[in-house]
Amino acid sequence: MSWTEYNQSIIRYPELGFSIDTSLMDIPADYAAGLELDKAFAGIKAIEKGDICNPDEGRMVGHYWLRNAELAPTAELKADITGPLADLKAFAAKVLAGEIVAENGEKFENLLVIGIGGSALGPQLVYDALGAKSPLKTFFFDNTDPAGIDTTVAKIGCGLSKTLSLVVSKSGGTAETRNAMLEAKAAYEAAGCDFGKHTVAITGIGSKLDDYSKANGFIAMFPMDDWVGGRTSVMSTVGLVPAALQGIDIDEFLQGAADMDALTRVDDFAKNAGIQLAAAWHHAGNGKGEKDMVVLPYKDSLVLFSKYLQQLVMESLGKELDLDGNVVHQGIAVYGNKGSTDQHAYVQQLRDGVHNFFVTFIEVREGRDGQSIKVEDDFTSADYLQGFLRGTRKALYQSDRKSITISIDKVTPRSLGALIALFERAVSYYALLVNINAYHQPGVEAGKKAAGDFLTLLNKVRESLSADAQSAEQIAATLGDDIEDVYHCLSHLAANGQAKLNAGATPAEDSFAV
Numbered sequence: 461m462s463w464t465e466y467n468q469s470i471i472r473y474p475e476l477g478f479s480i481d482t483s484l485m486d487i488p489a490d491y492a493a494g495l496e497l498d499k500a501f502a503g504i505k506a507i508e509k510g511d512i513c514n515p516d517e518g519r520m521v522g523h524y525w526l527r528n529a530e531l532a533p534t535a536e537l538k539a540d541i542t543g544p545l546a547d548l549k550a551f552a553a554k555v556l557a558g559e560i561v562a563e564n565g566e567k568f569e570n571l572l573v574i575g576i577g578g579s580a581l582g583p584q585l586v587y588d589a590l591g592a593k594s595p596l597k598t599f600f601f602d603n604t605d606p607a608g609i610d611t612t613v614a615k616i617g618c619g620l621s622k623t624l625s626l627v628v629s630k631s632g633g634t635a636e637t638r639n640a641m642l643e644a645k646a647a648y649e650a651a652g653c654d655f656g657k658h659t660v661a662i663t664g665i666g667s668k669l670d671d672y673s674k675a676n677g678f679i680a681m682f683p684m685d686d687w688v689g690g691r692t693s694v695m696s697t698v699g700l701v702p703a704a705l706q707g708i709d710i711d712e713f714l715q716g717a718a719d720m721d722a723l724t725r726v727d728d729f730a731k732n733a734g735i736q737l738a739a740a741w742h743h744a745g746n747g748k749g750e751k752d753m754v755v756l757p758y759k760d761s762l763v764l765f766s767k768y769l770q771q772l773v774m775e776s777l778g779k780e781l782d783l784d785g786n787v788v789h790q791g792i793a794v795y796g797n798k799g800s801t802d803q804h805a806y807v808q809q810l811r812d813g814v815h816n817f818f819v820t821f822i823e824v825r826e827g828r829d830g831q832s833i834k835v836e837d838d839f840t841s842a843d844y845l846q847g848f849l850r851g852t853r854k855a856l857y858q859s860d861r862k863s864i865t866i867s868i869d870k871v872t873p874r875s876l877g878a879l880i881a882l883f884e885r886a887v888s889y890y891a892l893l894v895n896i897n898a899y900h901q902p903g904v905e906a907g908k909k910a911a912g913d914f915l916t917l918l919n920k921v922r923e924s925l926s927a928d929a930q931s932a933e934q935i936a937a938t939l940g941d942d943i944e945d946v947y948h949c950l951s952h953l954a955a956n957g958q959a960k961l962n963a964g965a966t967p968a969e970d971s972f973a974v
């Protein structure tokens with residue numbers, strides 16, 4: 461790759477301390493000419509002006525308005541953004557000033573965020589990246605795993621009475637979040653505290669959670685709108701309430717995103733990092749996701765960025781049908797962790813093994829805020845980190861492994877907002893280029909329905925147990941259900957003290973009794 465090609469491939473946004481280098485993707489100069497760029501630019505405009513761009517759910521796609529309410533297509537929608545923003549800032553200021561306090565009159569010291577998917581990943585990323593000096597130490601319940609909940613409750617310990625909980629669910633009906641909330645309630649009550657007096661809801665108006673928050677005397681409720689998808693909700697009340705409580709400058713966070721939005725909505729391929737990122741993905745995977753994206757931030761505080769992008773990209777782009785109903789099985793697989801840590805784990809395969817990926821390096825130019833010691837005569841830890849990034853990038857390219865390098869000066873609310881906005885925009889553009897709806901998630905429902913079927917069967921199996929040991933086959937015959945499904949119910953009951961297992965040599969020979 462020549463110096464000239466590097467200069468031609470890089471896009472720099474000095475106002476954001478940002479650059480993106482696609483030179484090591486080897487994209488032919490005429491590649492963009494073969495893409496439906498006009499359709500992509502027109503599609504983004506339709507999204508931002510409030511067309512129903514999520515046709516399957518009949519919804520607008522409004523996350524771009526969250527950082528610039530002036531873009532919202534009506535005064536009412538604008539007020540739906542600015543009103544809650546002002547309210548949440550006032551609320552956070554009162555909590556941090558000790559004007560809103562715990563039931564026992566003490567200042568809140570901890571925050572417990574209860575949510576899953578888009579209602580957890582954004583707050584987790586923001587806290588990890590920016591929350592080092594948070595006045596509220598933050599914990600998460602992001603699952604229905606009772607052991608995980610116990611571990612977190614143990615970590616909070618006697619601080620629970622000074623813990624503010626946020627129950628976050630757009631739909632207000634997600635089972636894992638409901639369960640985790642009830643587990644939290646039980647933990648507060650075991651500590652002699654009233655759950656409602658320590659808790660805030662963030663949810664859609666009129667949802668089950670909204671009703672529950674009123675019935676249980678929650679401190680406050682912040683609304684979430686149906687035109688914001690879970691995976692793009694970090695700049696709605698979902699991400700901003702916890703961030704403001706953590707003392708993070710949310711105005712800067714929103715401004716970084718607004719600035720990136722402005723720079724990536726221009727109809728000029730050469731200057732638009734969002735469309736270029738989407739085009740790079742398209743070229744790498746032949747427009748069909750044939751290559752996975754490995755995300756490698758060389759900065760510990762961005763370790764969750766790969767996990768965050770995993771939901772943003774895979775839930776948005778992983779679709780069976782295109783907008784015309786054709787079966788396309790689109791998507792881009794995303795995984796990653798951080799550098800240089802991963803060089804001592806899976807980078808061996810990236811360099812030498814199966815060639816099914818491209819890398820997105822995230823470079824943070826400043827090593828640390830302040831002076832560094834020398835770890836060798838001439839070098840600091842930051843020099844090493846930079847050396848490993850540059851070295852890995854080069855070593856991969858030498859074995860024909862492509863990469864994108866995105867650089868920011870440092871991890872700040874502004875640069876994190878800009879990074880998130882860049883990937884949101886690239887996802888929108890890519891979806892337009894391959895003609896899919898990036899804003900629904902029909903596949904998620906199948907797993908939820910099957911989980912419901914399991915629970916129905918679990919009840920039936922539990923009731924079929926008797927003092928006489930029976931095999932799965934016998935119980936399945938009585939119930940008229942699938943033997944293996946019945947067996948998994950029996951195993952679960954036995955593992956959780958609700959059935960007695962007489963272990964045989966094979967699952968068929970296992971028998972179960974009450």
Ligand SMILES: O=P(O)(O)OC[C@H]1O[C@H](O)[C@H](O)[C@@H](O)[C@@H]1O
Binds near residue numbers: 576577578901
């Ligand atoms: O915020 P909630 O309604 O509880 O949804 C939480 C998450 O679960 C759903 O199943 C979706 O797949 C996610 O996109 C969503 O972010």
